[in-house]
Amino acid sequence: xxxxxxxxxxxxxxxxxxxxxxxxxxxxxxxxxxxxxxxxxxxxxxxxxxxxxxxxxxxxxxxxxxxxxxxxxxxxxxxxxxxxxxxxxxxxxxxxxxxxxxxxxxxxxxxxxxxxxxxxxxxxxxxxxxxxxxxxxxxxxxxxxxxxxxxxxxxxxxxxxxxxxxxxxxxxxxxxxxxxxxxxxxxxxxxxxxxxxxxxxxxxxxxxxxxxxxxxxxxxxxxxxxxxxxxxxxxxxxxxxxxxxxxxxxxxxxxxxxxxxxxxxxxxxxxxxxxxxxxxxxxxxxxxxxxxxxxxxxxxxxxxxxxxxxxxxxxxxxxxxxxxxxxxxxxxxxxxxxxxxxxxxxxxxxxxxxxxxxxxxxxxxxxxxxxxxxxxxxxxxxxxxxxxxxxxxxxxxxxxxxxxxxxxxxxxxxxxxxxxxxxxxxxxxxxxxxxxxxxxxxxxxxxxxxxxxxxxxxxxxxxxxxxxxxxxxxxxxxxxxxxxxxxxxxxxxxxxxxxxxxxxxxxxxxxxxxxxx
Amino acid sequence: xxxxxxxxxxxxxxxxxxxxxxxxxxxxxxxxxxxxxxxxxxxxxxxxxxxxxxxxxxxxxxxxxxxxxxxxxxxxxxxxxxxxxxxxxxxxxxxxxxxxxxxxxxxxxxxxxxxxxxx
Numbered sequence: 001x002x003x004x005x006x007x008x009x010x011x012x013x014x015x016x017x018x019x020x021x022x023x024x025x026x027x028x029x030x031x032x033x034x035x036x037x038x039x040x041x042x043x044x045x046x047x048x049x050x051x052x053x054x055x056x057x058x059x060x061x062x063x064x065x066x067x068x069x070x071x072x073x074x075x076x077x078x079x080x081x082x083x084x085x086x087x088x089x090x091x092x093x094x095x096x097x098x099x100x101x102x103x104x105x106x107x108x109x110x111x112x113x114x115x116x117x118x119x120x121x122x123x124x125x126x127x128x129x130x131x132x133x134x135x136x137x138x139x140x141x142x143x144x145x146x147x148x149x150x151x152x153x154x155x156x157x158x159x160x161x162x163x164x165x166x167x168x169x170x171x172x173x174x175x176x177x178x179x180x181x182x183x184x185x186x187x188x189x190x191x192x193x194x195x196x197x198x199x200x201x202x203x204x205x206x207x208x209x210x211x212x213x214x215x216x217x218x219x220x221x222x223x224x225x226x227x228x229x230x231x232x233x234x235x236x237x238x239x240x241x242x243x244x245x246x247x248x249x250x251x252x253x254x255x256x257x258x259x260x261x262x263x264x265x266x267x268x269x270x271x272x273x274x275x276x277x278x279x280x281x282x283x284x285x286x287x288x289x290x291x292x293x294x295x296x297x298x299x300x301x302x303x304x305x306x307x308x309x310x311x312x313x314x315x316x317x318x319x320x321x322x323x324x325x326x327x328x329x330x331x332x333x334x335x336x337x338x339x340x341x342x343x344x345x346x347x348x349x350x351x352x353x354x355x356x357x358x359x360x361x362x363x364x365x366x367x368x369x370x371x372x373x374x375x376x377x378x379x380x381x382x383x384x385x386x387x388x389x390x391x392x393x394x395x396x397x398x399x400x401x402x403x404x405x406x407x408x409x410x411x412x413x414x415x416x417x418x419x420x421x422x423x424x425x426x427x428x429x430x431x432x433x434x435x436x437x438x439x440x441x442x443x444x445x446x447x448x449x450x451x452x453x454x455x456x457x458x459x460x461x462x463x464x465x466x467x468x469x470x471x472x473x474x475x476x477x478x479x480x481x482x483x484x485x486x487x488x489x490x491x492x493x494x495x496x497x498x499x500x501x502x503x504x505x506x507x508x509x510x511x512x513x514x515x516x517x
Numbered sequence: 518x519x520x521x522x523x524x525x526x527x528x529x530x531x532x533x534x535x536x537x538x539x540x541x542x543x544x545x546x547x548x549x550x551x552x553x554x555x556x557x558x559x560x561x562x563x564x565x566x567x568x569x570x571x572x573x574x575x576x577x578x579x580x581x582x583x584x585x586x587x588x589x590x591x592x593x594x595x596x597x598x599x600x601x602x603x604x605x606x607x608x609x610x611x612x613x614x615x616x617x618x619x620x621x622x623x624x625x626x627x628x629x630x631x632x633x634x635x636x
Binding site: 299302303304305306307308309310311313314317318338342349350353360362 | 528530531533534535537538541572601602603604606607620621622623624
């Protein structure tokens with residue numbers, strides 16, 4: 001039996017015990033081990049251990065006598081086969097990884113070590129094949145390679161997208177119609193966009209790495225600007241809408257508006273300053289022309305209005321005592337509409353004057369409560385629908401432009417009446433808060449939604465849906481706010497849609513900056 | 518005796534209206550469109566009062582008045598400015614006008630100011 005099992009090596013001189021022991025040792029191995037007889041035709045397998053049976057799924061009966069190639073199934077064109085053939089032909093050892101197939105047809109990666117056994121004359125008689133199932137490792141390797149490739153692909157995609165992003169941003173920066181400058185913490189120019197170069201007709205060389213304050217003919221070397229820029233890094237207070245009117249080299253007199261921000265990034269961009277400069281010369285000119293137009297147009301309108309008003313008053317005087325009520329009423333109404341037209345024109349004039357910074361206050365001390373009482377009285381005379389109620393008093397004499405403040409109070413009262421068609425009462429609350437006079441006008445009208453609270457003080461702004469029911473030019477509140485501002489006070493609104501509005505203003509009784517002067 | 522008022526305004530509509538109005542109040546009116554003519558009209562007609570528009574072409578009202586005031590004080594020849602300008606108060610004071618009235622005006626107020634200036 002034992003002789004039979006080891007028939008191939010029967011010629012060797014070794015004790016049976018040794019052989020049995022060695023066979024057990026070989027069967028205990030994890031690696032599949034085979035022996036092929038090189039002296040016989042087609043190099044048949046003459047021995048296999050238990051691990052080889054397990055690995056291949058074939059039994060010993062099905063293995064002995066076969067050439068090893070039966071393990072390759074149909075998969076015959078493997079590179080490893082050539083390596084094995086070469087090794088066998090030259091009687092050398094080799095290591096290959098070869099795809100083998102078990103009896104059930106399942107692929108396993110065989111890490112095969114082939115080693116020749118030579119006789120005393122150096123002639124190859126046997127080959128020993130040691131085989132390890134490398135499928136798991138191979139799979140792991142393949143998985144790793146796949147993940148690696150996937151990762152590389154992702155990285156290259158990400159890199160490409162970053163690059164595209166960067167190019168996209170760069171193209172925006174280059175094409176935007178605003179000049180951009182990046183400064184280092186020492187106010188030296190790191191980079192500028194193309195628009196900067198074309199706007200100021202300068203080259204990159206004469207701009208980059210220069211101090212901002214040294215650019216051109218020192219156009220940015222303005223003490224107040226310098227101070228603000230010096231504050232940007234430590235305080236993070238941005239410079240906003242800083243206007244510079246200057247005779248620039250190459251481009252002449254221009255008005256530029258400048259915004260500057262600290263770059264809020266850690267790392268390589270930390271503590272850099274981004275400056276955006278916009279040429280607003282043309283915009284200013286257009287605004288100026290519009291304001292001039294407003295001013296001239298409203299002034300021109302006043303002249304014929306003066307003539308009309310005069311004629312109507314002459315008619316009134318010439319009207320015989322015994323004229324019918326109809327005539328008198330028609331003339332009276334004509335007079336009212338002339339006054340209304342005159343107020344509209346006056347408002348337009350005010351806007352143009354405020355825009356040109358031309359608002360000139362003629363201050364004199366006057367009895368504040370009396371001014372309010374008289375204004376309320378004159379509005380009450382023309383209003384039948386609403387009751388105007390004054391609450392409280394200030395008890396103060398105020399030094400300001402009385403006619404402008406009358407205009408503010410009249411405007412707030414007219415608005416309160418106009419926008420509360422169903423309300424019966426408008427309240428005027430007077431008081432002193434700290435060292436401020438405070439006036440509040442409250443109606444029980446339609447109210448103003450929160451989103452409109454700021455906009456209603458913009459000139460020509462009209463709350464969307466009301467224009468049809470309540471025509472107007474959107475000037476009144478703008479003018480009021482400017483007048484109050486010019487008195488160093490504030491005007492604001494508290495209101496909720498559908499729940500009425502309260503417009504309040506405060507006026508300082510003593511102006512700190514002039515009181516100390 | 519009817520008082521003579523010289524009115525200078527470059528707008529004929531205003532001139533016509535003022536002439537009719539002030540005539541109805543019992544004044545003699547000397548209307549003039551061209552501010553350059555004011556000096557010779559003063560010499561020829563010796564008006565008791567001048568109503569002077571502020572904004573006029575070639576020579577503005579305050580320039581005309583400055584020349585007048587160089588030789589004639591306010592008590593001798595009162596001048597009232599008429600203007601649509603809101604800053605007329607300071608201009609009137611600076612140029613030496615006796616009073617001012619803003620366009621468009623109330624006729625009663627104008628009459629009050631004329632009578633006050635004449636006295």
